[in-house]
Amino acid sequence: MMTRPENVLKFCPKCGSSAFHFEGERSFLCNSCKFHFFINGSAAVAALIENEKDELLLTVRAFHPNKGMLDLPGGFVDPNESAEDALNREIKEELNLDIKEAHYLGSFPNQYVYSGYTVYTCDLAFRCKVQGWNQVHIHDDISDIQFVNKENIDWNAIGAESIKKIIKAHWNM
Ligand SMILES: [Zn+2]
Structure with missing residues (x-):
């Protein structure tokens, strides 16, 4: 490539x-x-957040790569930042949600092409519970959210292979 x-x-x-x-x-x-x-793997975090109906929150990407496609909320871990802090920060920035509990699921390598350059990421996935949904807002690098389940998820609308793997691991598929 x-x-x-x-x-x-x-x-x-x-x-x-x-x-x-x-x-x-x-x-x-x-x-x-x-x-x-x-060239090392760059740490990134991805959050699996479900509503009361056990539907999974997916975000719609506002920017390239994969603009308009579905993703999990999350992003890169900053220098000198813990994965847990990155998770809290990204979920606050993107959705204005506060994480109450986070449980590590596993890590999933990915290749993220930005500005014509491949960044090798190591996506750390966490199953999260949030304080409440009252103050949810769409901010930052996402344009919308949707809730999906195993029956209605559109796998082809998900941009990154690692994100598909994370969701499958979460659902034991
Ligand atoms: Zn030199």
């Missing part, structure tokens, strides 16, 4: 030299300043 780091990064981010070579698998080495640059 042309968006992979080895096809996009041409210069050493430390000294600017073009003697910057992909070593295969997951690192670059600069032959000029010897800087060793690693």
